[in-house]
Amino acid sequence: MNSFIIPKQAARLAVLQRIELANPFLLKIRKLFGRYIFSNLVTKYFLNANSIGKKYYETMLNEFLTLEKFIEQNHKSILSIGAGLGGLEIIINQKYNDKTFFFIERNYVSKKVKYGWDSSNNEAYNDLKVQKEFLTLNQMDHKKINIFDYDHDILPEFKFDLVISLLSLDYHYDFQIYQNYLKKISNTDTLIIFDTIRADYFKKIFKSVETIRTDINTVHKSKRIICRGFLT
Ligand SMILES: C[S@@+](CC[C@H](N)C(=O)[O-])C[C@H]1O[C@@H](n2cnc3c(N)ncnc32)[C@H](O)[C@@H]1O
Numbered sequence: 001m002n003s004f005i006i007p008k009q010a011a012r013l014a015v016l017q018r019i020e021l022a023n024p025f026l027l028k029i030r031k032l033f034g035r036y037i038f039s040n041l042v043t044k045y046f047l048n049a050n051s052i053g054k055k056y057y058e059t060m061l062n063e064f065l066t067l068e069k070f071i072e073q074n075h076k077s078i079l080s081i082g083a084g085l086g087g088l089e090i091i092i093n094q095k096y097n098d099k100t101f102f103f104i105e106r107n108y109v110s111k112k113v114k115y116g117w118d119s120s121n122n123e124a125y126n127d128l129k130v131q132k133e134f135l136t137l138n139q140m141d142h143k144k145i146n147i148f149d150y151d152h153d154i155l156p157e158f159k160f161d162l163v164i165s166l167l168s169l170d171y172h173y174d175f176q177i178y179q180n181y182l183k184k185i186s187n188t189d190t191l192i193i194f195d196t197i198r199a200d201y202f203k204k205i206f207k208s209v210e211t212i213r214t215d216i217n218t219v220h221k222s223k224r225i226i227c228r229g230f231l232t
């Protein structure tokens with residue numbers, strides 16, 4: 001596999017979740033006509049799903065390579081917060097095939113997709129039906145897929161081995177929103193990996209905080225950190 005199978009509706013979501021998948025022409029259109037037209041018209045009718053499937057796959061493969069050495073044999077259940085369509089999880093599934101995936105996501109697309117820090121956490125760009133279809137189309141067995149709607153479902157409450165949140169938790173919205181929940185579903189061995197612009201802040205929250213990647217060329221200038229063990 002060197003590309004995802006991606007229907008048009010999913011390709012639109014992928015571009016909204018990962019703006020770097022849009023080609024320079026689309027980015028110019030976004031600049032000219034604004035985010036509303038881009039999110040609601042351009043991404044609906046003017047995308048080439050095949051090329052987005054390929055680019056999304058390459059992007060997620062690169063993300064996987066930053067995380068690969070932290071994914072262990074005994075990590076059986078993975079919790080992904082704000083995984084978007086779940087391209088990364090498809091790649092993890094291909095490589096290991098013995099993991100079960102729990103996704104916490106949202107089931108709507110904001111009218112004007114903004115990529116800033118949103119303390120009220122109103123921004124979302126997903127459709128859970130499209131996500132499930134995308135995962136199964138790309139060979140993730142439906143028995144391994146558990147999707148929870150952050151706004152409406154009771155979230156899973158057992159201990160996870162690995163929690164992953166790329167460009168979502170503490171990148172677009174405050175870690176605090178999930179802090180108590182993460183305490184409940186983790187133990188001292190659970191690895192919690194996410195992107196943040198304030199890595200040092202987490203030294204007061206976790207026993208161990210390790211930076212595994214630094215992005216200085218993005219607007220957010222974020223760090224990817226891996227945290228273990230809540231201090232209190
Ligand atoms: C920038 S996208 C990143 C998607 C994916 N992690 C990636 O790296 O391609 C952020 C995702 O977080 C989701 N999101 C927003 N608020 C959330 C929340 N409270 N819980 C879970 N997901 C959330 C959005 O719907 C969106 O899919």
